[in-house]
Amino acid sequence: MGPVPRTLELFYDVLSPYSWLGFEIxxxxxxxxxxxxxxxxxxxxxxxxDSGNKAPALIPRKAQYMANDIKVLRQHVQVPIQFPKDFxxxxxxxGSLSAMRFLTAVNLEHPExxxxxxxxxxxxxxxxxxxxxxxxxxxxxxxxxxxxxxKVKNQLKETTDAACRYGAxxxxxxxxxxxxxxxxVFGSDRMELLAYLLGxxxxxxxxxxxxxxx
Numbered sequence: 531m532g533p534v535p536r537t538l539e540l541f542y543d544v545l546s547p548y549s550w551l552g553f554e555i556x557x558x559x560x561x562x563x564x565x566x567x568x569x570x571x572x573x574x575x576x577x578x579x580d581s582g583n584k585a586p587a588l589i590p591r592k593a594q595y596m597a598n599d600i601k602v603l604r605q606h607v608q609v610p611i612q613f614p615k616d617f618x619x620x621x622x623x624x625g626s627l628s629a630m631r632f633l634t635a636v637n638l639e640h641p642e643x644x645x646x647x648x649x650x651x652x653x654x655x656x657x658x659x660x661x662x663x664x665x666x667x668x669x670x671x672x673x674x675x676x677x678x679x680x681k682v683k684n685q686l687k688e689t690t691d692a693a694c695r696y697g698a699x700x701x702x703x704x705x706x707x708x709x710x711x712x713x714x715v716f717g718s719d720r721m722e723l724l725a726y727l728l729g730x731x732x733x734x735x736x737x738x739x740x741x742x743x744x
Contacts, residue, residue: 533564535565536564537706537707538568538705538707538724540552540556540703541570541689541693541696541703542648543571543572543573543574543630543701544626544630544651544652545574545626546700546701547656548717549652549702550649550656551607551611551718551735552704552717553648553702554607555721556704557645558735558736558740559721559730559737562730562739563730565728569648570692571630571648571686571689572630572690572693572698573627573686573687573690574626574700574701575626576687576691576694577690577693577694577698580694581698600612603718606735607718607735610653610657611652612656613656614656629651630686631678632647632651632674633651634677634682634689635677635682636673637685639672640665640669640673696714697714698714698716699716702716702717702718706724706727713727715727
C-alpha cells in the first residue's frame with residue numbers, strides 16, 4: 531500500500547478567471563500527484579466583504595493588468611479564457627451568488643458532476659464556445675429549484691466561512707493538508723510552491739500526460 535493521498539481543498543467562484551485557471555491545473559494533476567482533490571464552491575462576494583478587499587476588476591490599473599494577463603495565460607495554461615464583452619454587467623450586476631448556489635446544490639446532490647458543471651459555467655462566462663456538461667434538463671431544473679433552499683444557502687455560507695477562516699482574501703485558494711499542517715496557497719500561479727509543499731514534481735501548467743491529449 532502506498533502513502534495516503536494528501537487532501538487538497540480548492541475554494542473557487544466561477545466569477546473569478548484565476549479560479550478557472552487553478553481549477554484546470556489541479557484537475558490535470560489530480561491523477562498525477564498523490565492527492566485527494568476536493569472542490570469547494572464558495573462565494574467571492576462574501577470573502578471580499580469579510581476581508582475588506584476589492585475585486586481587481588474594480589481598480590482601473592489592476593483591471594488593465596488583468597485583461598493583458600488573461601490573454602497571456604490563455605495560451606500558457608491552454609484554457610479558452612477571454613474577457614466577456616459584457617464584463618462589467620457580469621461582475622457588477624449579475625454577480626455569482628445564484629451560480630454558486632447552483633454549484634453547491636450540484637455538490638450536495640450529484641457530486642460526481644461538480645467538475646463538469648463548474649467548467650461549463652466558466653465556459654459560459656469566460657468563453658464563447660460553451661459545451662454541455664452532460665446534465666439532463668430535468669436534473670438542471672431540479673437543482674435550480676433546490677438552489678433557493680435553506681440547505682443549499684447554508685452550505686454555501688459554511689464553505690465561504692471556511693475559506694475565510696483559512697485566511698482567504700480572494701479566490702482561488704488551495705488548502706493543502708500535509709503531515710498534520712495546513713497550508714493556504716492563494717491564486718493560480720503558485721502551483722510550483724504547492725508541489726513543493728506536497729513533495730511532488732511540478733511539470734508546468736500542462737503536464738506531458740495532459741499535453742498529449744490536448
